[in-house]
Amino acid sequence: MQPRVDFISLGVRSVDASRRFYVEGLGWPVHREVPGEVVFIQANHGLILSLWDSRQMQAEARVNSPAGVPCITLSHNVGSVEEVDGVMAEAQGAGATIVAPPKTQPWGGYTGYFADPDGFRWEIAFNPTWAVDDSGKVTV
Numbered sequence: 860m861q862p863r864v865d866f867i868s869l870g871v872r873s874v875d876a877s878r879r880f881y882v883e884g885l886g887w888p889v890h891r892e893v894p895g896e897v898v899f900i901q902a903n904h905g906l907i908l909s910l911w912d913s914r915q916m917q918a919e920a921r922v923n924s925p926a927g928v929p930c931i932t933l934s935h936n937v938g939s940v941e942e943v944d945g946v947m948a949e950a951q952g953a954g955a956t957i958v959a960p961p962k963t964q965p966w967g968g969y970t971g972y973f974a975d976p977d978g979f980r981w982e983i984a985f986n987p988t989w990a991v992d993d994s995g996k997v998t999v
Contacts (some may be wrong), residue, residue: 884953
């Protein structure tokens with residue numbers, strides 16, 4: 860097995876609500892979709908974010924419905940403190956709930972967290988020890 864991730868699939872309560880948030884609210888491009896079942900979004904250099912009906916996903920993966928918010932954080936790294944603030948504002952404008960306003964962390968970075976319509980946490984981060992090039996690739 861090669862060390863890479865090609866898809867991140869989120870089991871969502873409403874594919875339509877998630878589509879409105881990610882596609883219409885944040886402006887992310889749809890790669891493919893089956894209306895009401897799954898939306899595939901081209902997230903980054905071959906990485907696909909899949910917004911999948913949670914009941915179908917749970918049946919296929921043979922897991923029970925989680926009792927609360929699934930413990931997963933999706934991170935989006937940017938090149939400055941100002942970009943963190945801007946992305947957080949954009950997400951809030953699209954309907955996200957800010958769960959942790961941006962602040963300087965003890966490790967030296969600057970991060971904030973928002974929740975999408977299903978409660979999935981997104982970390983928006985600036986790490987001064989990492990660089991983000993023009994293509995969005997993070998380098999150390």
